[in-house]
Amino acid sequence: MNAIEIHNLNKTYTTGTKALDDMTFTVNAGDFFGLLGANGAGKTTLIGILTGLVRTTSGTASIFDHDIITDPVHAKMSIGVVPQEFNFNIFEKVIDVLVTQAGYFGVPRKKALAKAERLLRDLDIWEKHNVPSRTLSGGMKRRLMIARALMHEPALLILDEPTAGVDIEMRRSMWKYLRELNNTGTTILLTTHNLEEAEQLCKNLAIIKQGRIIQQGSVSSLLSALEKRVYIISTAKGDEEITISKGGDLYALLQTYHARNIVVSDIRPKENRLEQLYMSLQ
């Protein structure tokens, strides 16, 4: 079964801006799917359409076979969304943000309270459950939004730039949490500017440009298409930039350093591989 199925989706805003241009793609159930694209490429519009915040101009979209227009109740029941901007009531207490949202999905209060405690503990913000949500740090607010999206146990979690403005340590812990969530069967659709994040987390991805999908496939197949890779090699003489063509052997190259008695202290990719791919498509 497909978690998301989109056919010939178009969106033109009243201003005349064409945000989605005949977009067609599918996301399999259980996938960790990345959606990459520059600002204004149409990612947030697409998420808005899937979650019912933006109206379509034409085309169809369905969530687990529930059309978002003709069967919005079942489609929405399947979705948890973490938007790019903080959109909770900043005057509500953290626990109330979660329990209220669960209530909108028909989750009884008693059950919601228990679920909220479990999620807040998992995401390490339980100690803040009784404070107004506006007093949380940026990273905590991000985690609160993830917890809120999971309150009704959706089969599909949509994350729009979930780690924007989050420090490295917290980002890594959020990645771990999301991986575990995906491993338990939750389908995840992730949009991000952080290409390392996409490479680390996603199984499949699509690159979107001016409202169109311009590349789609598994992360490994897309990366294998790269013609060359550039590495920075650090030795006692300093850093050296080397390029390895597609099919080239990094190990063989290092052997040549060894043969010349040059000690290599560090080796690292000059740029993220996905970034290379992404830039080559722009």
Place this chain on the structure above:
Amino acid sequence: MKLPHYLISLQSIVRTEIIRFTRIWSQTLLPPVITQSLYFIIFGGFIGSQISDIKGVSYMAFLVPGLIMMGVINGAFQNVVSSVFGAKFMHSIEELLVSPTPNWVILFGYTLGGVLRGLLVGIIIFGVSAVFVHPQINHPWIVLLFALLTSTIFALGGFLNGIFAKKFDDVAIFPIFVLTPLTYFGGVFYSIDLLPSFWQTISKLNPILYIVDGFRYGFYSIADVPIFSSVIALLIFIVILSVINLTLLKKGVGMKQ
């Protein structure tokens, strides 16, 4: 989602509304107490003592239903318009819009929140009035009916205003330029029998007149217009406003892009 789920959803909206207006009680519940107390002191006490009875009721007692209704109208309207606009401003309205909560539950929930605040303000003002005068209530069910219908109408009106409001100014325009003049000319402070016939005719175009008049009938059994027609008019207003709001919600006006 089935009916029990809708009820949970409705409960969540109403609970959030009650928490909101009780948390900021100094902005929502206290001001009407102070304002209406001033009206009682100045119009009822200082000026009212110089005015003869109206239809057999002392001027101070005559004021009570109108002042209560002013509080109910403003409380119900302000609660919903500020809550809907605030939710749009903070984007927290998206929490509701991404959920499977149907539009009628959203509208009903916000309206109920407004009705509860309106009624609470009304009860508080009634309590305040007891300090100045001992108002009698001849028809408690009519008082309750008019309070319910009126707060429902203005809560629905507040929702409509909230849908179209794009900035803070938009929240204040209707109450200042429409609601307040209509209320003041709606027979809160006088009986239209005291006006020349031309102004009596003009006054009868003001819907607030029927509300205040019907409510006052519940207290003292005195009315300028027939009660039954007032109730019918209020019910028609409720239906019209509900249909407009639901249509706008369905189209996503002011909420969706």
